[in-house]
Structures are given as structure tokens and as C-alpha cells.
Amino acid sequence: MPDSKKAIEVSGLSFQYPDTDEKVLKNINFSVDHGEILGIIGPTGVGKSTLAMCINGLVPQVISGELEGKVYVKGMDVHQGNVAKMSEHVGFVFQEPENQLSQMTIEEEVAFGMGNLGVPRKEMEPRIKDALQQVGLSGFEKRSPLALSGGQQQRLAIAAVLAMRPTILIMDEPTSMLDPKGKNEVYSVLRNLKDYGMTGIIIDHEVERIAEYCDRVLVLSEGEIQMLGTSSEVFTEIEKLHELTLHAPQVTEFLYQYNREFDQELKLSTKLEESIKILESAYKGV
Structure with a gap:
């Protein structure tokens, strides 16, 4: 039985695309608490996006294949419902925002998804205002989405999802096509969403931000969960990450190399300020 206290519960999930020889996902098991943000990392082509699409029902209902196991969202079996119904609970933001944008104005863009859900026009207006405010695009309602920067377009794509009022947001490499300014804009929105208590899954190669x-x-990696833990637990297992052709945040890698170079056992940290204090204490002790 699913645990209704969990936002997401994945049990024994395996998936294989048609006309392929090997499963892209193999016996995946994990859960996500309400209000928790889970980051998913791994080498390219290991099934991260497929896993995300299993959670909102795109796989296998839209993208076909052979699926085993169960995925529950708020206690509901994802694959017993339909994608449209699941979009009320799980929002999905893809890596290329322009592929999600199709309307003439920003307010029409935010209204589009709500229209598909049958939200009355009177209810749409406050939702549009609230969603644009959450992503920092208030006052942009009459502009064309094409006139926005990449970071702004991605924030608009997030606003369009937020207006449908899901409680879970999945972001699949939302900053991979953006410059540093755009990346900062998107992740500042993510910080706000966490403050709202929204549950999130983020797939990204930006390990510092993860x-x-x-x-x-x-x-x-290779369709299987290799590590699962807090950010600190995962990113301080440097050698295991390197075996998987991954890396930790730069500051963590620096401390690791410092320990190897000078035969030290300094604590590894993912946080810059803490790492500076660790190094200062080490130098004072010399």
C-alpha cells in the first residue's frame, strides 16, 4: 500500500523503451516527503528524464514502453489515472523553455494550461497575477514571450505551470540552455517555491546549485540508483562520484585534493563559507 504521507513514492520501477535491448530504469525505489526538494544527478543518458516522466505519467501513457513497478503521487497510482489529471498535481518544466511557449502574450501563455484544465476565466486572472509575481514577471502581462531573455522565458514556463496549482514541480535540466544570469534567475525562483512548501524534483548538472x-x-547511473542521501552525504563521497564520472561542488573537490596533497583529514563541506573556516582553522593549527 502507498504511504499517503509521502508526496512521491516509487517502488520497484523498471522501464524499457520499444525496440531496445536493455532497460533504461532498473528496480528504482525511493520516496519524497511533502515540501522536500530532491536533486537527481548522473551521467548523460542514464534515465534521469525517463524517471521524471514516469512520475507525471508521460511514461508510459504518452511515451510507450514496458513498465514494471509502481509510482504513487500523494497516494494516487500515477499510471491508473491520465496525464491531464496528473498535471493538476505534478507540474513539469523542460530544459528548453521556447518549446513550451506558444501564445502571443505572457498572460495568454500563463492562461493556456489553466484553460486546458477548464479553469473559469474569472479564476484565471488572480492565478495569473500570483504566478507572475512568484517568478518576478509582474507587469510583463502584455509582452510577447519571444521578447524575453532565456532566463525570463524559463521563469515564464515555470509561472505557466504554477498557475495550474500543482503541489509538486519537476524541473528537467531547467538551466542547461541558460547563461549564468539566467541560471541565477531560475534558481532564485526555486528558493521562493521552497519557501511556499512546494515539493520539487530537479534534474541538473549544476552540482553547486543542487x-x-x-x-x-x-x-x-546505468539505470540504477547508485547513491541517495543528503547533499552533504552524497557530495562528500568524492571517490564514489569520480567512479561514476561525476564530481562534487568545486569547493568540496578543492578540500579533497588538499587532503590528498598535504596528507590531511580536513572535513569535506559543500558550503563555501564553512570550507573557508575549515581551511583557516587548519592554517592556524600549523
Whole structure:
């Protein structure tokens, strides 16, 4: 039986695409608490996006294949419902925002998804206002989405999802196509969503940001969970990450190399300020 106290529960999940020889996901088991942000990292092509699409029902209802196991969202079996119904609970933001944008104005863009859900026009207006405010785009209602920067477009894509009022947000490499300014804009929105108590799953190669914003980190490789723990637990297992062709945040890698170079056993940290204090204490002790 699913645990209704969990926002997401994945049990024995395996999936294989048609006309392929091997499963892309193999016996995946994990859960996500309400209000928790889970980061998913791993080498390219190991099934991270497939796993995300299993959680909102796109796999296998839209993208076909052979699926085993169960996925529950708020106690509901994802694969017993339909994708449209699940979109009321799970919002999905893809890596290329322009692929999600299709309307002439920003307010029409935010209204589009709500229209598909049958939200009355009178109810749409306050939702549009609230969603744009959450992503820092208030006052942009009449502009064209095409006139926005990449970071702004991604924030608009998030606003369109938020307006549908899901309690869970999945972001699949939301900053991979953006410059540093755009990345900062998107992750500042994520910080606000966490303050709202929203549950989130973020797939990203930006390990510094994953370490900073995520409560726990799941490491996927060859279709299997290789590591799962807090950001600190995962990113301080440097040698294991290196075996998986991954790396920790730069400051953690620096401390690791410092220990190797000078035969030290300094504590590894993912946080810059804490790492500076660790190094200062080490130098004072010399």
C-alpha cells in the first residue's frame, strides 16, 4: 500500500523503451516527503528524464514502453489515472523553455494550461497575477514571450505551470540552455517555491546549485540508483562520484585534493563559507 504521507513514492520501477535491448530504469525505489526538494544527478543518458516522466505519467501513457513497478503521487497510482489529471498535481518544466511557449502574450501563455484544465476565466486572472509575481514577471502581462531573455522565458514556463496549482514541480535540466544570469534567475525562483512548501524534483548538472538548494540527492547511473542521501552525504563521497564520472561542488573537490596533497583529514563541506573556516582553522593549527 502507498504511504499517503509521502508526496512521491516509487517502488520497484523498471522501464524499457520499444525496440531496445536493455532497460533504461532498473528496480528504482525511493520516496519524497511533502515540501522536500530532491536533486537527481548522473551521467548523460542514464534515465534521469525517463524517471521524471514516469512520475507525471508521460511514461508510459504518452511515451510507450514496458513498465514494471509502481509510482504513487500523494497516494494516487500515477499510471491508473491520465496525464491531464496528473498535471493538476505534478507540474513539469523542460530544459528548453521556447518549446513550451506558444501564445502571443505572457498572460495568454500563463492562461493556456489553466484553460486546458477548464479553469473559469474569472479564476484565471488572480492565478495569473500570483504566478507572475512568484517568478518576478509582474507587469510583463502584455509582452510577447519571444521578447524575453532565456532566463525570463524559463521563469515564464515555470509561472505557466504554477498557475495550474500543482503541489509538486519537476524541473528537467531547467538551466542547461541558460547563461549564468539566467541560471541565477531560475534558481532564485526555486528558493521562493521552497519557501511556499512546494515539493520539487530537479534534474541538473549544476552540482553547486543542487548542493545548495536540494535537501537530498539521488545519483542515477546505468539505470540504477547508485547513491541517495543528503547533499552533504552524497557530495562528500568524492571517490564514489569520480567512479561514476561525476564530481562534487568545486569547493568540496578543492578540500579533497588538499587532503590528498598535504596528507590531511580536513572535513569535506559543500558550503563555501564553512570550507573557508575549515581551511583557516587548519592554517592556524600549523
